[in-house]
Amino acid sequence: MDTTASPVVLNGTTLTVGGLIALADGAAVPVTAPEARERAVRSFHAGRRLAATGRLYGRGTGVGAHRAVSVDADDETAHGLRVLRSHAGGAGALLPARQIRAMLAIRANQLLAGGSGIHPGFVDALVEALRLGVHPAVNEYGSVGTGDLTALAQTGLTLLGERPWLDSRPNDPDGADGPTRTGSAPESRPGGGYVAIVGGGGDVPADRGPSDGGSPPADGGSESRPAGTDPASRNPCAPPTELTGGDCAPRGGAPGVRPAGAGTARDGGSPSAGTAAVGVPARGGRSPARQTHAARSGPGSRPLPAPVVLRPGDALALLSSNALALGQAALGWHEVDRSLRATHAVAALALAAVSGSAEAYAAPVHDLRPYPGAVRAAGEVRRLLGLPDRPEGSGRRIQDPYGFRAFPQVHGCALDAAERLREVVEVEINCPSENPLLALDGTAAHHHGGFFAAPLGHALEAVNLTLLQTAQLSAARLAALGDPGLTGLSAFLAAGPASSSGTMILEYTANSALAELRACAAPASVGHAVLSHGLEEAASFAGQAARQTLRAARAYRTVLGCELVAAVRAARMHPVPPSVAAFTVAAAALPDGTDDRPLTGDVTAAAELLPLLAQL
Known part of the structure; x- marks a missing residue:
C-alpha cells in the first residue's frame, strides 16, 4: 500500500465511512490511537479476571448449542483453536480485496472500542495487514447476519499462520465489488486474480512488547517479558506443550508450499506476469505455517504480519462481529x-x-x-x-x-x-x-x-x-x-x-x-x-x-x-x-x-x- 498516503486514525469511536473507504482502497494508512490500544489492553485483562471468577461463554463453554458444555481451564486455548478451525467453513467465490480490507479495518476499530477481552496483538496484526497490503482469503457464503463467523474464522486462522495471506495489489478481473472466482485454495492464474503468499513472517510475534499487551493485570500479576521470549510466542498455536505434534507445522518450514517461481499445482507452470507470487499451496498439501524471516525474504517476496499467539477467549472475541x-x-x-x-x-x-x-x-x-x-x-x-x-x-x-x-x-x-x-x-x-x-x-x-x-x-x-x-x-x-x-x-x-x-x-x-x-x-x-x-x-x-x-x-x-x-x-x-x-x-x-x-x-x-x- 502507499505509505505516503494520509493516515486514518483507528480509535474505536470516530471512524467514518469516508475514512473506511480510503483504507479499503489503499488510499490511506491506518494508525492505531495509543489510548485506544490501551483500552484494548484493559479489556484483555478484564477478560482474564472475569474468566477467573466464573465461566464465560465461548471461553469456559462450547459455542452455539454447546453453550452448556464446560471446557476445562487447561483446554481453553485448544478449544479456541478448534472453534476457529471448525468455523472456517465458508464456501463460494473468494471476495475482492477491497471488501476484505474494509472488514479488517472495521474489526480492528471495533476491538479498539474495548469490551471484547481479545489480546491486543490481534488488533496489531489486523492493522499491520492493512499497512502491508495483504488480506486473508474469505469466501462469499457463510454469514446469516448474526456474526460473520466463517469470514472471521478464516481471518483468524490466517492471523495465526495456518492459512496464506493474499496480495491485495493484483488486479481483480471481476471488478471492485464482485467476487473473484470460485475455490478455496488461492492460486495465481493467467488473466489476473489473487496470489497466495506464504503465511507468517519474522521471528517476532505480532504481540510485540509485553506478552499480554503492555500494562500488568490489575490484580498485580504480570506476564511481561521481552518479545520473543515467551515460550508460547514461538508457535502460533500456543501453548506448544498442548498443541504440537501435528496440530501445527514446525516454524522452520511450510509443507505444501512451492517456492517463488515454481508455478502452481494446477497450471504446472510459472505464475502469470505481474502476479508477484511468493508461494502457493500445493494440491493436497497442508496449510502454510509460519516461516522464518529468512525463508520469506527471497526475490519477489514481501513483508507479512507475524503470526499472533492464540490465548483463551481470543477465538470467540474475534468472531463476534458483522465486520x-x-x-x-x-x-x-x-x-x-x-x-x-x-x-x-x-x-x-x-x-x-x-x-x-x-x-x-x-x-x-x-x-x-x-x-x-x-x-x-x-x-x-x-x-x-x-x-x-x-x-x-x-x-x-x-x-x-x-x-x-x-x-x-x-x-x-x-x-x-x-x-x-x-x-x-x-x-x-x-x-x-x-x-x-x-x-x-x-x-x-x-x-x-x-x-x-x-x-x-x-x-x-x-x-x-x-x-x-x-x-x-x-x-x-x-x-x-x-x-x-x-x-x-x-x-x-x-x-x-x-x-x-x-x-x-x-x-x-x-x-x-x-x-x-x-x-x-x-x-x-x-x-x-x-x-x-x-x-x-x-x-x-x-x-x-x-x-x-x-x-x-x-x-x-x-x-x-x-x-x-x-x-x-x-x-x-x-x-x-x-x-x-x-x-x-x-x-x-x-x-x-x-x-x-x-x-x-x-x-x-x-x-x-x-x-x-x-x-x-
Whole structure:
C-alpha cells in the first residue's frame, strides 16, 4: 500500500465511512490511537479476571448449542483453536480485496472500542495487514447476519499462520465489488486474480512488547517479558506443550508450499506476469505455517504480519462481529451515494432536453412537506440549472410525466435511505458487538444479542428498494427522451431514414438492468433460519442485503448511463443546446453523431462519467 498516503486514525469511536473507504482502497494508512490500544489492553485483562471468577461463554463453554458444555481451564486455548478451525467453513467465490480490507479495518476499530477481552496483538496484526497490503482469503457464503463467523474464522486462522495471506495489489478481473472466482485454495492464474503468499513472517510475534499487551493485570500479576521470549510466542498455536505434534507445522518450514517461481499445482507452470507470487499451496498439501524471516525474504517476496499467539477467549472475541457485512455495506453506500449525487446532474440535463417545467422543483412545494431528501433533490436540480427558488413555469406542458414531475419525491427517498445507512454503519463500526461484552473494569460480562444485525439489514433493504424506484424514473425519462411528442425531436433521437432506430435499444438495456435492481430489492430479511439445534431461531441476513446493494449499485449505474447518453444526444439536437455544466462535461466526453451504431461504448463512457458529475 502507499505509505505516503494520509493516515486514518483507528480509535474505536470516530471512524467514518469516508475514512473506511480510503483504507479499503489503499488510499490511506491506518494508525492505531495509543489510548485506544490501551483500552484494548484493559479489556484483555478484564477478560482474564472475569474468566477467573466464573465461566464465560465461548471461553469456559462450547459455542452455539454447546453453550452448556464446560471446557476445562487447561483446554481453553485448544478449544479456541478448534472453534476457529471448525468455523472456517465458508464456501463460494473468494471476495475482492477491497471488501476484505474494509472488514479488517472495521474489526480492528471495533476491538479498539474495548469490551471484547481479545489480546491486543490481534488488533496489531489486523492493522499491520492493512499497512502491508495483504488480506486473508474469505469466501462469499457463510454469514446469516448474526456474526460473520466463517469470514472471521478464516481471518483468524490466517492471523495465526495456518492459512496464506493474499496480495491485495493484483488486479481483480471481476471488478471492485464482485467476487473473484470460485475455490478455496488461492492460486495465481493467467488473466489476473489473487496470489497466495506464504503465511507468517519474522521471528517476532505480532504481540510485540509485553506478552499480554503492555500494562500488568490489575490484580498485580504480570506476564511481561521481552518479545520473543515467551515460550508460547514461538508457535502460533500456543501453548506448544498442548498443541504440537501435528496440530501445527514446525516454524522452520511450510509443507505444501512451492517456492517463488515454481508455478502452481494446477497450471504446472510459472505464475502469470505481474502476479508477484511468493508461494502457493500445493494440491493436497497442508496449510502454510509460519516461516522464518529468512525463508520469506527471497526475490519477489514481501513483508507479512507475524503470526499472533492464540490465548483463551481470543477465538470467540474475534468472531463476534458483522465486520464483513458492514464493510460491504459501507462500500455499497459509497457507490450508491455517488450515483445518487450524479443523478441530480443527469435528471437536470434530461429536464432541460425535454423543455420540462421547473415548477415541480420550486422551494415552496417542498417547504410544505420538508422531507430532507426531497428538499435536497429539488434544490440540486434548481442549482444545476441555474434556477431561482421560485422558478416560473417555462415548460412546454402544464404537467410533465412522473419521471420529471415526481423526481424530488422519489429520488428524495433514496437520498434519505442512503443517509440512514451511513448513520447505521458509522454506529456499528465504532462500537463493540462482542458476546459476551466485558466491562473494562472487569466487574461484569453481559451475554446479549447485539451481534444480530437487524438495523444494518433493514437500512440496506431501504436503500435497495428506494434505489429501484428512482431507477424506474430514470428509465421513464429515457423513454421520454425518445418520444417526439415530448421533445419535438426525431423518434428515438435518430438521424437518417425514418426507420432508423437511434437510441431505441437503450430502453431495452436499461430495463434489463432494472430487472437486476428488482431482484436486489427483494428484502433479504424475509428469509428464515433455525440453526444450532434451534438455539438460534432467527437471522437478519444483513450480509445478503449488503451484497444486493453492491449488485444494485452496478445495475443503477447502467440505467443512469443509458439516460445520460440519450439526454446528451437530445441536448445536442436542440437548436440552442442548454448552457449547463452537466451538458458541458458530458458532451466533451461522449461520442457525437446520431447515425445508427453500437452504443455499448457510449453507455460505458457515460457510466464512467458519473463520479465526475457527482462533484458538480
